[in-house]
Amino acid sequence: MNRRAILTGLAMAGLLPGASPASIRAARAADAPARPFDDTTVREMARELATRPFAAPDERLPGPLSDLGYDQYRTIRFDARRALWRDGNLPFQMQPFHRGFLFKQKVELFEVANGRAAPIAYDPAAFTLAEVGGPQAGDLGFAGFRLTNPMNRADHFDEVAAFVGASYFRAVGKGHIYGLSARGLAIATAEPSGEEFPVFRAFWLQRPQSGGNSAVVHALLDSRSTTGAFRFTIRPGEETVFDVECRLYPRAEMSTVGIAPLTSMFLLSPLDRLGTDDYRTAVHDSDGLMLSTGRGEAIWRPLANPRELQVSVFADANPRAFGLMQRRRDFSDYNDLEARYERRPGAWVEPIGDWGEGAVHLVEIPTREEIHDNIAAFWRPKASLRPGQEYSYVYRLHWASAAAFAAGGRPAPAQFREARQGGKPQPPGTRLFVLEAAGGRLAALGEGVQPVAEVSASAGKIQNVVAQPNPETGGWRLSFELVPGNEKLVELWARLKNDEGPLSETWLFRWTP
Template sequence: MKSLRRKAWSTGAGWLCAAVVAAGGAASARESTPSKAGASSGRAFTAATVVERARALAARPYEAPKRTLPEAYARMSYDAYRDIRYRNDKAFWRADGLPFQAQFFHPGFLYPEPVVIHVVAGGRAEPVRFSPDLYTYGSLVPAPPLEKADGFAGLRLTHPLNRPDHFDEVLSFLGASYFRALGKGNVYGLSARGLAIDTALPRPEEFPSFRELWLERPAPGADRVVVHALLDSPSVSGAYRFTVIPGANTVMEVEATLFARKAVEQLGVAPLTSMYLFGENDRGAYDDFRPEVHDSDGLFVWNGDGEQLWRPLKNPRHLSVSSFRAKAPRAFGLLQRDTAFTSYEDLEARYELRPSAWVEPVGDWGTGAVRLVEIPTPEEIHDNIVAFWVPDAPLKPGTPMRVAYRLHWGSQAPWPASGASVTATREAAGSAAGARRFVLDFSRPATAGDGPVEAVITASKGQVLRTTVRRHEPSGGWRATFELVPDGQQPTELRAYLKRGSETLTETWSYLWTP
């Protein structure tokens, strides 16, 4: 399975949006004027409108989106696409003094399929029409300005996130059903998707797309904005409602209703996609001045029974798929826990500023598994990490599935820690031939407590020897070490946590060791 191309969103903290952001606002002053988009114009719209559209789509045979872009735009290079620049004075709602502004990505490059975009005000939806007047076209663009298009490539939203006098980007939808957001002080890193279908199965993955977007006009002084999306694919259609609340952690409240055209073998709910090239536990053979290169360094799973689990990520030699069974999960996410610049030393990518993303289920998700897919990659331009929830209950034609969750984007956990967390995983040669030594650092515990601390280490194969625990004086936490004597060349699942008497002090460290 090939690693996932980063949708041209990669390489550097500013990525494409700093230069390429496509059309914001409206095709004319008429469309951006509130009085012209009131209840007397457009079509009636509610959240149920999108649900009924999705239901109707699922009842019909799938139709792939039509690609009507001229060849020069459909096959343009990354640099040429970057040379199409959005005109800041055309940002939607810029002249209205609202707390959010909208801009729309130009179609082309990796995004030839049109996304129809509407703006909703007063319960009516008006389409936003494409116009070349919204852009400047630089010398690298291999064709005259595009005179017409059936839609856009996606949208982004800006808001005074980091300071009150500047509109920062907080959210973008671009490519298939991909979207991503930023908390205060973050730069873009990992992404989310509307849905993952048959990821890492022995056949091509199906990538649903957001075919239409509806953007609700926010009220003056509002702290949130709402986006609706219509998803479609050969197997599934769906209606999504995203309530976006920017802040230190930007929160997205997601409600989705899914309809199947046919039975889906593996449905991935709330998928997250990230990049991991190398890190402290898995440096590989990279001859690089940087100590670590990744958008996320681990998977976090909080089970319904209260156990919290941390799985450090790896760049494996072969495709790796891990499942973590859960009942009524409380949360899972791909996190960038290491936020020290000295861990990366990259002045351009600024990996220490990449956000973490937590998925917080709303309601009882029942039984299923958090699935982690790690794909080999030789370069940091590929997204090679995917995590999602696979429910035991199947999605079948005729029975809609409704799911709700919150996405938290930022650098701080959205809830207080119930125990100390894993802050570092290191692996080295052990004291005997073939043995491996592991060094695990844990954060400062919430309470000091009295009595000795013990490390509980288990291995699915092989022997665990020379376990030690000592205070990590520089951080106030703890350091646990042990050695694994492998059982030949067999992969080994390792687990570790710290306890004092009957009290569990830390989350559970989970690691797949491979020879």
């Protein structure tokens, strides 16, 4: 999927005559009445919908809109003067996206106020359609929506979150620009069978409270394998936080589900730029996978752009947090005046409650261009999800510049802020790795105290391990050499410690020639 293009049965007597896609569309008709709505409504709809066969979303569009290119689609703008809640002096406004280009699936939108849900009617006059054939007959509906909020300036509503395309959504904190995305659910990502893409069929947006700073969005998810009910509580700020409540109702057994999935882009960095020819030092929306395990271990796994598909699995039980982060935060790290990668947020997932046994999966897909999302990370439960059951996952999703490990009353471990590699002439094929760690427990070391460097490799040979203070960063530099020989894949492991335990997070990297 092109990143720059993306933005790049029981009857529901209280709300709908039934929970089928057709009945949802009927409820959104311009003359449909408002119906009762509460926090159980979408759950009951999802539970009932799971008893029915899957019906593919409506993608039919009139000729001029059915084959739009990216540049044509960009000419469709919603009139901000007609944004939902604009005239109510409320902390949020909503602007829908028109259907077209990659976003052909029809998504139903409702407003919830005073315990009742009313359809949001489609009006072609609210969009600039002149360059794409003008207004078309019929209720074409919406592809999704964006939320705006005066996050950066009191006198201007900035876009803080957008839900558009399958189950994709993304957000920014103060001073950020869009980067990586999240999804409602991932199914069979990087599996030989091919990936299944669940979709959000409908959204219910609760009217925000005057003087508040949170927006609540309910969503109905649907796919061949499952349905789902989501509740998002969105709080913009220095970091924008989503409280996510996810309930799944499988139609079929799911052994390859991905919970709290994140999707990003990585092209090159000082650690992985072999075979590239680019004036920029780094090109990525995220530079590493960060883990806080249920055992209390802090892990940093720098991302790579491999020559072949790579899947890494980090087994755990009741993880504390995981996320795809963007640690390089200076313009000089990228030197890109257009993309401004230093302003892209990371996304940090904190499970609430116990998620049991499973694993964080990291998927790295080869790419030659920065327009493609080629990184995915998600939690996969060890046990399959079975039809006829309800599965609940609650988590807090931080869109932030940085994330910290839970320290348990002690200083957090030092973080590896940078890593580079380069060649050494002897022995042939030798690689030199240079890691920079700073902050946390390293900063609390007494003067003259030397940490112990631990480095290991799954194959090949490690030599010349050195840990030395770096007065330029105020931290410590850890360097070592890998002699891979004829090995085609080597898993590297490194950290700094003292007699009391780890001083740094654990640094992991998969080296390939």
